[in-house]
Amino acid sequence: MAVLSIKNLFIEYQTKSGTVKAVEDVSFDVEENESLGIVGESGCGKSTLGTAILRLLPQNAKITGKILLDGVNLLELDNESMRKIRGKDIAMIFQDPMTSLNPIMRVRDHFFELFKVHNPDMKKNEMIKIASEALESVGVDSKRLDNYPFEFSGGMRQRVMIALSIALKPKVLIADEPTTALDVVVQEQIMQVLKNLMKTKNMSIILITHDMGIVAEMAERVAVMYAGNLVELGEIHELYNNPLHPYTRMLLESIPNIKLDDMDLKFIPGSPPDLKNPPKGCKYYPRCPFAKDICKEKDPKTKKIGNRIVKCWLYGDENE
Amino acid sequence: MKTYILTRIGLSIPMILIILTIVFFVLRVLPGNPVLAMLGPKAPPSVVKAMEHQMGLDKPILVQYFDYLKDIAHGNFGQSTVTGMPVLKELMQKFPATLELTIFAMIVAVFIGIFYGTLAAYKLGSPLDVSARIYSIFVYSFPVFWFGLMLQLIFGVWLHWLPVSGESSPFMTPDPTHTGLYVVDAIINGQWDVLKDSLEHLILPSLTLGIVISSIFVRMVRANVVLTLSQQFITAARARGVKEKTVLFRHALKNALPPILTIMGLQFALLLGGAVLTEVTFSWPGIGSYLVSRIHARDFTAIQGTIVFFAIFVAIISILVDVINAWINPRVRY
Numbered sequence A: 001m002a003v004l005s006i007k008n009l010f011i012e013y014q015t016k017s018g019t020v021k022a023v024e025d026v027s028f029d030v031e032e033n034e035s036l037g038i039v040g041e042s043g044c045g046k047s048t049l050g051t052a053i054l055r056l057l058p059q060n061a062k063i064t065g066k067i068l069l070d071g072v073n074l075l076e077l078d079n080e081s082m083r084k085i086r087g088k089d090i091a092m093i094f095q096d097p098m099t100s101l102n103p104i105m106r107v108r109d110h111f112f113e114l115f116k117v118h119n120p121d122m123k124k125n126e127m128i129k130i131a132s133e134a135l136e137s138v139g140v141d142s143k144r145l146d147n148y149p150f151e152f153s154g155g156m157r158q159r160v161m162i163a164l165s166i167a168l169k170p171k172v173l174i175a176d177e178p179t180t181a182l183d184v185v186v187q188e189q190i191m192q193v194l195k196n197l198m199k200t201k202n203m204s205i206i207l208i209t210h211d212m213g214i215v216a217e218m219a220e221r222v223a224v225m226y227a228g229n230l231v232e233l234g235e236i237h238e239l240y241n242n243p244l245h246p247y248t249r250m251l252l253e254s255i256p257n258i259k260l261d262d263m264d265l266k267f268i269p270g271s272p273p274d275l276k277n278p279p280k281g282c283k284y285y286p287r288c289p290f291a292k293d294i295c296k297e298k299d300p301k302t303k304k305i306g307n308r309i310v311k312c313w314l315y316g317d318e319n320e
Numbered sequence B: 001m002k003t004y005i006l007t008r009i010g011l012s013i014p015m016i017l018i019i020l021t022i023v024f025f026v027l028r029v030l031p032g033n034p035v036l037a038m039l040g041p042k043a044p045p046s047v048v049k050a051m052e053h054q055m056g057l058d059k060p061i062l063v064q065y066f067d068y069l070k071d072i073a074h075g076n077f078g079q080s081t082v083t084g085m086p087v088l089k090e091l092m093q094k095f096p097a098t099l100e101l102t103i104f105a106m107i108v109a110v111f112i113g114i115f116y117g118t119l120a121a122y123k124l125g126s127p128l129d130v131s132a133r134i135y136s137i138f139v140y141s142f143p144v145f146w147f148g149l150m151l152q153l154i155f156g157v158w159l160h161w162l163p164v165s166g167e168s169s170p171f172m173t174p175d176p177t178h179t180g181l182y183v184v185d186a187i188i189n190g191q192w193d194v195l196k197d198s199l200e201h202l203i204l205p206s207l208t209l210g211i212v213i214s215s216i217f218v219r220m221v222r223a224n225v226v227l228t229l230s231q232q233f234i235t236a237a238r239a240r241g242v243k244e245k246t247v248l249f250r251h252a253l254k255n256a257l258p259p260i261l262t263i264m265g266l267q268f269a270l271l272l273g274g275a276v277l278t279e280v281t282f283s284w285p286g287i288g289s290y291l292v293s294r295i296h297a298r299d300f301t302a303i304q305g306t307i308v309f310f311a312i313f314v315a316i317i318s319i320l321v322d323v324i325n326a327w328i329n330p331r332v333r334y
């Protein structure tokens, strides 16, 4: 059964210059213990989607649809109940480890605060024990509990963040570009840490990234987003070997080492549409080499093909 | 931490020296002869000469300057040309009243500044935030004495709720004195009627001064908390289920404090200026009133001594601020 189920999610930002449609009619499930990748270009709404799951979007965001955690719609919870889910059932790590920890709090106090928030009766030695275990499990010496964030490198800080987020054994971990701000060697180390965690802990991971290579390495299933839409979702090998959506093909084309015989696209001109004034039909239409007449007029419906989901007029019947 | 404090104290010595030098030379070039002010314009020249010699005013100016530095280093601020008393002794008598007023004004200002500023930052763009911005611009433009007079008029003259002048009513001073701070002494002695009387006298002057300086605090706290609230670690704290109140005060405000404290420390001189005006408005028997009365009497030693005293006081406060900053912010300490 799915731990987390997103149903018909729409998210808009109200701004002075207009409404940004950051997420449009997105639905997908996250199964128990699975790792789901979410990929797409910068600005396609990945962070918005991830942050919405914890209901941490800024005030100007309007959100409709359903986010079900074990069948409970998070969007209908009162603030206090939602707060208790954060950090305990669903945890999140962020792109920039340099600024994710409070600079004037010791690492230890980050852990203690987390524990106290969710279990006021926890004893101090128990807190130290759990915090130490969490740190060791991501390869950080538990002696460093007494250190301040500025005494760690970027990679080590991200490990601390990961330790913090898994300390209470959440059901779902959302990782929003956890390695983007790090250099390549450290990136690889952090990926290794996350992989180990997935093997040893009962936990689902939503891995948000713009890097197809990372998804290929980490995820079992992958959701591809374009301009606020989920355009394709499938099992990782199937999707790699046989991408259905033209945008997925372009993304795959953009990573080295992966050959797709039936493609001769080397470069796709243009950039994602303005989300304040998206095209009327398919959002990818202006850049799509396979576009048909109908693509310009009508937004394609989301279709299920086997266990693949795809949103493109190339599949299914135009007249349905 | 210890070396940090010692370095910080060492660094403030040149600053105090510079101020001492400026005070010395400015008072020398100012028009008006202190001896004539003391003896009256009709004093015979021979008496004036003798007096000048006694005060060392006939020595070369550089010699005078080094004598002056030496005296201050020994805690000798000279003798008042009006009363003949040591200036430092007079200042120490007046200081507790000023300190008491300043502390209560600070409490008012910090309280208003922290809460109003933080909440405004939290509810950015809300009516509360707009009101905070209007408050800080509006109140900043209040002249201290005008605002003090308004409070006196409303709460003293019309409503008869509070006394409008002095530090206490007749026969309402704490006895015996320990610190010179009426509120503290009254508590130590358990003289509750005296305590009530002192607090009543404190309310209007400290509100006047506190509200006027709170305008700067509100603005500073708001701006700095807005900045920290936008940082990633705030979202990260929320993502761990931390309560909003904790996010706001423990994470956002505490991180915003170092710049706020630094600016507050710099503003402290301004606060003393405000204290002088407040003291005069409320006939508060502190250093401010003392300074003004000695300016009228052209008591140069007293004026010089008071300014030097203020300068050292400001230097001490700025050291304190830096130490508190270092204590909050580990990066400064290490």
Ligand SMILES: Nc1ncnc2c1ncn2[C@@H]1O[C@H](COP(=O)(O)OP(=O)(O)OP(=O)(O)O)[C@@H](O)[C@H]1O
Binding pocket: A013, A014, A015, A020, A022, A040, A041, A042, A043, A044, A045, A046, A047, A048, A049, A058, A060, A210, A275
């Ligand atoms: N607070 C906000 N107010 C208005 N618009 C916003 C806000 N936050 C994000 N957006 C807009 O919403 C869209 C989606 O942003 P989002 O940050 O979710 O994208 P992303 O896929 O995470 O991009 P990146 O790879 O750059 O992190 C973008 O067009 C962005 O400009």
Ligand code: SF4
Binding pocket: A245, A246, A247, A282, A283, A284, A285, A286, A288, A289, A290, A291, A292, A295, A300, A311, A312, A313, A314
């Ligand atoms: S719907 Fe049309 S324009 Fe959109 S991706 Fe499919 S083929 Fe291209």
Ligand SMILES: [Mg+2]
Binding pocket: A046, A047, A048, A176, A177
């Ligand atoms: Mg993002």
